[in-house]
Amino acid sequence: ALEGYINDFGIAMLAKALAEKNDPDDPYTPYYESDYRYFLSRAQNYVRLFNPHVGFFTGRLPSGEWRPDPDTFDPAEWWGDYTETNAWNMAFHAPHDGQGLANLYGGRAGLARKLDEFFSTPELNTGTIHEMREAKDMRMGMYGHSNQPSHHIIYMYLYAGQPWKAQDKVREVLERLYIGSEVGQGYPGDEDNGEMSAWYIFSALGLYPLRVGSPEYAIGAPLFRKATVHLENGKQLVILAPNNSKENRYVQSLKLNGVPYEKTWIRHEDLINGAVLEFEMGPEPSDWGTGIDALPPSIMPAELDGAGPPQPLGDLTDGLIATGRGTATDSAGGDTQLLFDNTSDTRWTVSSTNPWIQFEFADGPKRVEMYTLTSGVSASDTAESRSADPRSWRLLGSHDGSEWTVLDERQGETFPWRLQTRAFSVQNPGEYKYYRLEITENNGHETTSLAEVELLG
Known part of the structure; x- marks a missing residue:
């Protein structure tokens, strides 16, 4: 997850x-x-797996209860809810939202303390698979560089506002774990589609793709005094660190094309047309990159440090029918509960081309910001199954179940795949006790079918 x-x-x-x-x-x-x-x-739904009783991400039971017993939970233990790793190495698994993750630990200072503890806690001296034995041989606390899911963790120090710790540990990995004399034969673990080599190349250049899918790189510290990347467009990215050495591993300052640069991240567009990055290195940590404006981008803004965890949209109907706090009905006598049971294995199908579906919140009005519909009928993709999909509809809201306000309206929609979930932003949101999805037409079948409906807020 x-x-x-x-x-x-x-x-x-x-x-x-x-x-x-x-x-x-x-x-x-x-x-x-x-x-x-x-x-x-x-x-941001990672917050739903953060177990405050143990201070780690853990699994949940189908009931929503936490799986581990807090009295016996050991974050160093492998397996269980973790595939080929443990709770420690999954404790920083939100590189796309570093500030949100930090807030789970109380803020940036708490994230720094958690990282410090991670790197100072000894690995277990046991192992049923090679990743466990290799993690012990790394001698970097719980950090197992042999296991790719851990590779971003060092760079999470940037989100903590302590980039010098990332610079130090990146250099340790580059200088000690890839040389073959201490562990491995030049590779401290599986190559796995080139990722182990890619980590070395990026980190040796002083860059790292921390937020996968975003057009930016985290800035670490280069390994070489000069490196030139010959780009596909014929331009060159030149990375200079003239006083770089084994001792001078800490960034004192950085210039981009001769202009001072204070951020610990850089945009792809600033590099792709050719650029010169010039690092001033030194033997001691500096305050470069420690300001709030230097932090890498995050879904949660850095200004909200310590303001509490992220609050992602959630299905407001979740679990309400089972607890008697919500009621689902429709106009065609179908089993409407199947639309709100959190599984697309069940489908709601009624003999009507223009049915409506209604949900009542027993606890009072709720504000719905978005909603999702999941196509149904069957898992096989056929013209007949697609013809039962809703094509046009209106989402209505009401305070009393009698007078309705149009909140959103759609025409000519399609679901290209079976069991496809599509999300829609409510055009005119408000707080209502009753919500009704009024399907005005389907795609021509005598029945109408859906697998799931979510009201998100």
């Missing part, structure tokens, strides 16, 4: 780029904008 939220961020960035590139009048542009908003919010 945690890695899925990183993927959600990547999808959001793609949707944003498509929306910005597209003509504002293009009918697809609003869809890109809605997808950006939807997936960016989903990317």
Whole structure:
């Protein structure tokens, strides 16, 4: 799930780029904008797996309860809810939202303390797979550079406002773990599609793609005194660190094309047409890159440090029917609860071409910002199954269940794939106790079908 939220961020960035590139009048542009908003919010759902009782990300039971017993939980133990790793190495698994992650630990200072503890806590002296044995051989606390899911962790010090610690640990990895005399034969673990080499190349240049899917790089510290990257367009990216040495591993200052540069991240567009990065290195940490304006981008703004965890959109109907706090009905006598059961394995199908679906919040009005519809009928993609999809509809809101206000209206929509979830931004949101999805037409079938409905707020 945690890695899925990183993927959600990547999808959001793609949707944003498509929306910005597209003509504002293009009918697809609003869809890109809605997808950006939807997936960016989903990317913050990592907060739902942060267990405050143990201070780590842990699994949940189907009931929503936390899986581990806090009295016996050991973050150093491998397996369980973690694939080929442990809770420690998943404790920083939100590189796309470093400030939001920091706030789970109380703010940037708390994130720094958590990272310090991570690198100072000894690995277990046991191992059933090679990654466990290799992690011990790294001798960097819980950090297992042999395991790719850990590769971003060093750079999370940038979000903590302590870039000098990242510079020091990146240099340690480059100088000690890739030489073959201490561990491995030049590779401190699996190459895995070139990722282990890519980490070395990026980090040796002083750059790192920390937020996957975004057009920017985190800035570490270069390994060489001079490196030249010959770009595909014929330009050159030149990275200079003339006084670089084993001792001079800390960035004192940085210039981009001769101009002082204070940020610990840089845009791809600043490099792709040729650039010169000039690092001034020194033997002691400096205050370069420590200011709030120097922090890498994050979904949660840096100005909200310590203001509490992110609040992503959530399904306001979740669990309400089972607890008697919500009621779902429809106009065609279908089993409407199937639309709100959190699984697309069940489908709501009724013998009507223009049914409505209604949800009542027993606890009072709720503000719905977005909603999702998941296509149904069958998992097989056929013209007949697609013909039962809703094509046009209106989302209505009401305070009393009698007088209705149009909140959103759609015409000629399609669901190209079976069990596809599509997100829609509510055009005219407000707080209402009753919500009704009034389907005005489907795609020509005698029945209408959906798998799931979510009301997000």
